[in-house]
Amino acid sequence: MYTEKVMDHFANPRNVGEIPDADGVGETGNPVCGDIMRVYIKVKDNIIEDIKFKTFGCGAAIATSSMVTEMAKGKSLEEALELSNSQVAEALGGLPPIKMHCSNLAADALHAAVNDYRKKQTGN
Secondary structure (H helix, E strand, O other): OOOHHHHHHHHOOOOEOOOOOOOEEEEEEEOOOOEEEEEEEEEEOOEEEEEEEEEEOOHHHHHHHHHHHHHHOOOEHHHHHHOOHHHHHHHOOOOOHHHHHHHHHHHHHHHHHHHHHHHHHHOO
């Protein structure tokens, strides 16, 4: 059973789309369930100024992607890296145990986008 908040973020996902000139892009997926998430970030003065996502997956995957973008927007890169899968699930009022892997993907995609941004900044 999904919480009302999960259903809201699934039915009305926030921050859907792409940022064509994104400063960082992170992608993650789970070959077992087929979920794929891509997160795009725009960074200004170390703050995530804009964030969008595209997710191919189940309702929980879409809801966690939506929630992680809401949680990360306006945060510093360091704060974004501290967001954990359990915090994303908690913000949604919990997920069924069989769907917890979806929240892992959302946080992982965000972390990958921040790491991609940092790599581009250092040229490594």
